[in-house]
Amino acid sequence: MKDISEILKNKSFTADHRNKYxxxxxxxxxxxxxxxxxxxxxxxxxxxxxxxxxxxxxxEFVMRSESATTKGKLFMWKLGELKKLVKEKxxxxxxxxTVH
Numbered sequence: 001m002k003d004i005s006e007i008l009k010n011k012s013f014t015a016d017h018r019n020k021y022x023x024x025x026x027x028x029x030x031x032x033x034x035x036x037x038x039x040x041x042x043x044x045x046x047x048x049x050x051x052x053x054x055x056x057x058x059x060e061f062v063m064r065s066e067s068a069t070t071k072g073k074l075f076m077w078k079l080g081e082l083k084k085l086v087k088e089k090x091x092x093x094x095x096x097x098t099v100h
Contacts, residue, residue, distance in 0.1 A: 028040060030075070058078040062078065
């Protein structure tokens, strides 16, 4: 049985030239998983600005969908639905304002 250090020494690691920051790697991975390289920059921008938990939930939904033909569209739709749910929950949490 080999040590982990030996295995890692034998493995070659190459950095992706497109990724300087983590959000770029995440956006590129989304584009690759969805087969939507035309909208790669959109996914990178969203990875930088949007809530990552919502994006992960939408991504999981898309990856579980077996009948999705356009995964990018399904992802955008689900992300929009999740954002609406979050907004509704925030509205419910706010106490009503009283007028003096």
